[in-house]
Amino acid sequence: MRVSITQSQHRHIVVAEWFKHVVLVCVSIALLFPMFLMLVMSVKNKEQIVFEFFAIRPPFHFENYAVAFEFISPFMMNSVWMALASTMLTVSVTALAGYAFGKLEFPGRNVLFWILFAKMMLPGIMNLIPSFTLAWRLGILDTSWPVILFCAGTSQPFWVFVMRTFVAQQPQELFESMRIDGANEFQIFRYLAIPLLRPMIALMSINVFVFVWNDYIWPLVTIQSFEKRPLTVGLAYLTSAYPGDYGMLTAGYVIAALPLLILFFISMKQFIEGLTAGAIKL
Numbered sequence: 001m002r003v004s005i006t007q008s009q010h011r012h013i014v015v016a017e018w019f020k021h022v023v024l025v026c027v028s029i030a031l032l033f034p035m036f037l038m039l040v041m042s043v044k045n046k047e048q049i050v051f052e053f054f055a056i057r058p059p060f061h062f063e064n065y066a067v068a069f070e071f072i073s074p075f076m077m078n079s080v081w082m083a084l085a086s087t088m089l090t091v092s093v094t095a096l097a098g099y100a101f102g103k104l105e106f107p108g109r110n111v112l113f114w115i116l117f118a119k120m121m122l123p124g125i126m127n128l129i130p131s132f133t134l135a136w137r138l139g140i141l142d143t144s145w146p147v148i149l150f151c152a153g154t155s156q157p158f159w160v161f162v163m164r165t166f167v168a169q170q171p172q173e174l175f176e177s178m179r180i181d182g183a184n185e186f187q188i189f190r191y192l193a194i195p196l197l198r199p200m201i202a203l204m205s206i207n208v209f210v211f212v213w214n215d216y217i218w219p220l221v222t223i224q225s226f227e228k229r230p231l232t233v234g235l236a237y238l239t240s241a242y243p244g245d246y247g248m249l250t251a252g253y254v255i256a257a258l259p260l261l262i263l264f265f266i267s268m269k270q271f272i273e274g275l276t277a278g279a280i281k282l
Helices: 007-041 046-051 063-103 109-119 124-138 145-168 172-180 185-214 217-222 231-241 246-266 268-281
Strands: none
Touching: 007 246, 046 246, 063 109, 063 145, 063 185, 063 231, 063 246, 109 145, 124 145, 124 217, 145 185, 145 217, 172 185, 185 231, 185 246, 217 231, 231 246, 246 268
C-alpha cells in the first residue's frame, strides 16, 4: 500500500534531515577539535605554543616525535604486554563464566551471579587498599602481575553480566540438539557458544585493552621499578624530564594514542557488531 506524502510533509522531512546532519557535524567537530589541537601542538616548540597557539605555520618540529618515542618506547612495550595479557585472561574467564551462568545448572548459580552483580555497584576506588594489601601478601608487587590480574578482575563482573545475558537469550534448542548429538559441554562451548559470542568478545576485548592501556593509578602504586612501569606512568616521567615542553608532551600523547586508533580501525566492524548485538539482546 502506497502512502502519499504531501509537499509540506516532504519539506518537513528534508528540514529534519538537514538539522540532523548539522547537529552530527557540530558534535563531530566538538569531539575532534581537541585532537586537532593536540596534533598541532605536537609539532611546535615552547615559544610557538605560547605566542602562536592556534597558528599553523612552519617551522614544524617533528623531532618532538623522535625524542618522545625514544623516551616512552620501553614503557609502551610494558603496556602492550599488560594490556594483551589482561585482555586474554578476561576474555577466557568471562566467556566461560557467561556460558556457565547462562546455560548450565549447578548449585548456587543464582547466588553466585547476584554476588558478582553486586560487585558492579562498588566504586573501584574502594578496592584500592584491599587490592594493594592482597598483592603485597601474594608477593607480586613491583611486577606486571598486579596490573594483569587485578585489572582483569575489575573488568569481569560487568562483562560476565553481559555475556550471561547474551547467552541466556539464545535458543535453548541449539544447545540441546548438540547434547543429543553427543557433544560434551566443552564442545558446545567451543563450536556453538564462541561463534555466537564473537561480536561481544570483540567488543569486550577492545574495552578491556583500552581500560588497561589507560590505567594510571593502579600501576603507579604497585610497580616501583622505573623500567617496569607502563606507558601512562612513562608519560608522567616525560613531563618531568622536559618540564614546560608541551610540544614534546603532546607528541608523546599522540604516539600513545596511535596503537588504540589502529586497534579500533582494524576491529571497527566487530566493534560495531558487538554494540548492535548487545543493544538487541540486552
